[in-house]
Amino acid sequence: MVMSITFEKLSYTYQTGTPFEHHALQDISLTIADHSYTAIIGHTGSGKSTLLQHLNGLLKPTSGKLVVNGQMIDTKTKNKQLGDLRHEVGFVFQFPEAQLFEETVLKDISFGPKNLGKSETEALEIARQKAKLVNLPDDVLEKSPFELSGGQMRRVAIAGILAMQPNILVLDEPTAGLDPKGRIEMMEMFKQLYEKEKLTIILVTHNMNDVANYADNVIVLEQGRLLRQGVPTEIFSNPEWLNKHHLGLPQTTAFALKLQERGINLQELPLTEKKLAQKLAALLQREVK
Amino acid sequence: MSAIIEIENLTYRYAPDDIIPALDNINLSIKEGQWLAIVGHNGSGKSTLAKAIDGLIAPQEGTIKVAGIKLSEDTVWDIRTNIGMVFQNPDNQFVGADVEGDVAFGMENQGIERSEMVKRVHEALTAVNMSQFAKHEPVRLSGGQKQRVAIAGVLALRPNIVIFDESTSMLDPEGHRDIIKLMKKLNTEEKFTVLSITHDIDEAALADRVVVLDNGKIIADDSPEKIFARGQQLIDLGLDVPYPESLKQELAQLDVVVPKEYLSEEGMIDWLCRLLLKN
Ligand SMILES: Nc1ncnc2c1ncn2[C@@H]1O[C@H](COP(=O)(O)OP(=O)(O)O)[C@@H](O)[C@H]1O
Ligand SMILES: Nc1ncnc2c1ncn2[C@@H]1O[C@H](COP(=O)(O)OP(=O)(O)O)[C@@H](O)[C@H]1O
Ligand SMILES: [Mg+2]
Ligand SMILES: [Mg+2]
Numbered sequence: 001m002v003m004s005i006t007f008e009k010l011s012y013t014y015q016t017g018t019p020f021e022h023h024a025l026q027d028i029s030l031t032i033a034d035h036s037y038t039a040i041i042g043h044t045g046s047g048k049s050t051l052l053q054h055l056n057g058l059l060k061p062t063s064g065k066l067v068v069n070g071q072m073i074d075t076k077t078k079n080k081q082l083g084d085l086r087h088e089v090g091f092v093f094q095f096p097e098a099q100l101f102e103e104t105v106l107k108d109i110s111f112g113p114k115n116l117g118k119s120e121t122e123a124l125e126i127a128r129q130k131a132k133l134v135n136l137p138d139d140v141l142e143k144s145p146f147e148l149s150g151g152q153m154r155r156v157a158i159a160g161i162l163a164m165q166p167n168i169l170v171l172d173e174p175t176a177g178l179d180p181k182g183r184i185e186m187m188e189m190f191k192q193l194y195e196k197e198k199l200t201i202i203l204v205t206h207n208m209n210d211v212a213n214y215a216d217n218v219i220v221l222e223q224g225r226l227l228r229q230g231v232p233t234e235i236f237s238n239p240e241w242l243n244k245h246h247l248g249l250p251q252t253t254a255f256a257l258k259l260q261e262r263g264i265n266l267q268e269l270p271l272t273e274k275k276l277a278q279k280l281a282a283l284l285q286r287e288v289k
Numbered sequence: 290m291s292a293i294i295e296i297e298n299l300t301y302r303y304a305p306d307d308i309i310p311a312l313d314n315i316n317l318s319i320k321e322g323q324w325l326a327i328v329g330h331n332g333s334g335k336s337t338l339a340k341a342i343d344g345l346i347a348p349q350e351g352t353i354k355v356a357g358i359k360l361s362e363d364t365v366w367d368i369r370t371n372i373g374m375v376f377q378n379p380d381n382q383f384v385g386a387d388v389e390g391d392v393a394f395g396m397e398n399q400g401i402e403r404s405e406m407v408k409r410v411h412e413a414l415t416a417v418n419m420s421q422f423a424k425h426e427p428v429r430l431s432g433g434q435k436q437r438v439a440i441a442g443v444l445a446l447r448p449n450i451v452i453f454d455e456s457t458s459m460l461d462p463e464g465h466r467d468i469i470k471l472m473k474k475l476n477t478e479e480k481f482t483v484l485s486i487t488h489d490i491d492e493a494a495l496a497d498r499v500v501v502l503d504n505g506k507i508i509a510d511d512s513p514e515k516i517f518a519r520g521q522q523l524i525d526l527g528l529d530v531p532y533p534e535s536l537k538q539e540l541a542q543l544d545v546v547v548p549k550e551y552l553s554e555e556g557m558i559d560w561l562c563r564l565l566l567k568n
Contacts, residue, residue: 044431044461149332177377177458179331179488180529206461248462251532255554262562277539283565284545 005032005055005168005200010064012050024050026224027064032217037194037201039211039232041247042221048204051221052170055202056089057082069167087116090166094173096157100145105136105156108145112164123163130159133197134189151182155189162193168200169193175207187214212236212250212271220247236271252276292354293371293450293482294319294342299351301341301505311337312348313505321449324476324483326493326513329502330527335486338502339452342484343372356449370399373443377455379435380428388414388430389423392441399446406445413441416479417471433464440471450482451475457489469495490517490529501526518551533557 012025024047032038040048053059054066057073065074071085093099102108109127110120118126131141134155140148145156154174161169171190175183187210194201194214205211211218211232218235220227222245228235236242236253249257256269256276264283270276294317301312311334319325327335340346342353344365353360355368385391392410401409414420417437422430427438436456443451453472457465469492475481485492493499499516501509503526509516517523520534530538533554537547552560 044433044464151331177455179527181330181524181527184524246463252536255532255536255558258554258558259561262558262566264562264565273536273539277536277543280561280565281540281543281545287565287567 004034005066005068006030007054007066008064010054010061010066012047012054012059013062014050016062024224028226029064030219030226030229032200032202032219035194035198035200036217037215038203038217038219039215040202040204040219040221041206041208041211042227043246045223046221047224048221049172050224052091052172052202052204055168055170056086056091058091087112087164088166089168089170090161090164092158092161092169092171092174094176095154096161096174097145097150097153100153100157100160103144104142105131105145105148106141108156109159109163112160116164126163126165127159130162131156133162133193134159135185151178151186154178154186158189166199168202171201171203173204173206175205175210190214206248208236208248208250209252212252220245232271233268237269239269291321292318293321293356295352295354296342297352299341299348299353301337301346301348301350303337310505312341315351315505315507317500317507317510319482319484321482322476322480323498324472324485324496326496326499327484327486327502328488328493328499328516328527330525333502333527334505335502336454337505339374339454339484339486342452343374344368370446371448371450373446373448373451375436375439375443375451375453375456377458379432379439379459385427387423388419388425388427388438391427391438392445395442395446409445409447410441413445414438416444416475417441431464432460433467436460436464436468437471440468440475444475448481450484452484452486454486455488456485457487457492465489488527488529490531493528494531514551514553 007028007030010025010028014022014024040051042048050059054061055068057077060073060075060077062075065072068085069088071082100108102111106124106127109130110123113123113126136152136155136159140152145153175186178186190201191214193199215232218232219229220235227245236249239249239257242249250271252273253269253271256266260266266279270279296315296317299312299315300310302310315338327338329335341348344360356371358364358368360368384394389410392413393406396406396409414423417440419434419437419441427435457468460468472483472485473495476483485496487493494513496513499511499513500507517531517534520538521530523530533552541547548560
């Protein structure tokens with residue numbers, strides 16, 4: 001069965017009836033296909049995190065509904081009706097390492113499966129597997145998570161989430177605060193999870209290079225509304241539109257645009273460095289001949 | 290210009306039996322008014338160095354002088370009045386009920402007179418362009434706005450050195466641009482000495498000088514241009530590769546002959562135009 005995620009006219013209001021009432025999401029209808037890599041972009045405060053928190057029922061719609069893995073959630077849905085959804089949707093919040101608490105890395109990762117009723121040995125086996133999946137070296141497994149580097153602590157937290165065997169992985173600015181090397185490694189790891197483990201990935205990010213390099217579906221939010229949804233080439237094909245909405249471009253596209261303005265004809269604006277390099281190399285070859 | 294910070298043979302271990310010290314025989318002299326970027330991968334010792342300069346940790350070996358005064362137990366409080374620190378996570382820096390109260394907090398601790406406090410809060414909030422938010426609750430501001438308030442709190446104490454420890458790394462692109470602009474203003478117009486600890490290439494590019502730390506040692510100390518010419522190596526140094534450099538590498542892999550020296554974005558565009566727009 002193909003499981004997808006659908007939002008139907010979903011709205012969410014914080015603190016209804018108080019002076020702090022805020023319409024964080026308004027009339028959102030969209031579909032996220034199974035096994036897609038979706039990027040959600042938009043300004044701070046546009047509603048990205050609010051939207052994500054609906055995916056595992058952490059927040060319930062104020063009106064409208066959504067369906068995730070065949071499970072419908074609307075304003076009346078009770079937590080106990082959500083059943084397996086809480087672990088089918090793996091949620092990586094910003095700074096997930098803040099939630100580590102066990103004495104050893106392995107214990108921390110196996111906590112979730114044990115809670116789901118797996119035996120000690122099964123849980124530890126799953127933990128070892130997931131540690132490998134997030135590229136944690138063997139020699140850290142018996143260490144305290146608090147002795148590790150920031151990037152490694154974050155991997156432990158992510159392995160703990162993967163140990164619940166989710167089929168949807170939700171990532172809210174997962175590389176914030178990592179150094180460039182840590183960021184690249186983390187993004188490559190998500191790509192592997194997407195390609196090899198066939199997870200559906202939903203990523204909130206401000207980094208347009210990551211959108212261009214990894215996503216196949218982009219959702220743009222503005223002030224709680226769905227501004228646009230499409231593949232990256234569509235979203236980034238119109239620099240004026242992006243400018244008007246104060247959204248950035250991938251570095252390659254911004255650079256290519258400057259070349260166009262100087263009179264170098266690239267036809268379509270490329271999104272990735274490789275594509276631009278190929279186009280330029282082809283043009284240079286023609287010059288030589 | 291004279292040196293405002295002088296560090297000699299500084300070594301620091303968090304625990305006496307640490308094999309690799311967090312700071313390993315650091316020698317560094319920073320001129321008054323200079324903008325120094327401190328880069329290095331996670332765990333290379335950047336924050337430890339900042340803490341040592343601010344007297345938050347006491348080095349086991351070596352000396353630190355700030356504005357000519359040697360840092361010791363007796364001088365640490367005086368020295369600290371010269372230095373303001375802005376940290377990574379804007380959410381951890383708030384103590385006041387409203388923005389004003391927050392900016393005033395540090396001054397209350399220093400026993401500054403009420404009328405003087407009011408004046409400085411106003412000046413500091415104006416400098417960071419946040420006066421219209423004086424009565425707002427800090428928790429309801431955006432990340433960039435929170436960082437601006439944190440900076441105002443530092444400015445109100447009138448330091449001459451401001452240390453930014455990855456202060457832009459958690460902000461969205463607009464907040465990020467905002468804070469970098471503000472840092473630039475503080476350095477060029479208000480003549481603060483700026484130490485910026487960063488992984489961000491745009492932030493490092495604004496520095497007069499870039500120092501690279503690795504395992505607690507200074508492994509490079511040069512102009513941004515010279516450091517940026519290191520290409521792919523920069524990733525290991527805790528920086529991104531500047532876009533023109535990484536595009537050059539992609540082109541080289543496609544057998545295009547590329548210039549060896551560092552090209553800025555403008556330089557790269559000019560070079561491509563010269564080749565492609567000959568006629
Ligand atoms: N608990 C809350 N009470 C009131 N307003 C809130 C609350 N949480 C978030 N908001 C507001 O909802 C809007 C959307 O927030 P959020 O989903 O966190 O945005 P994003 O993740 O895109 O930055 C923001 O304006 C935010 O201030
Ligand atoms: N409070 C601490 N106790 C023990 N070790 C620490 C502490 N803070 C940092 N370290 C260690 O000191 C080294 C340098 O850390 P730090 O200065 O924070 O690096 P950076 O700021 O460059 O990421 C790292 O190996 C780190 O694990
Ligand atoms: Mg958010
Ligand atoms: Mg640090």
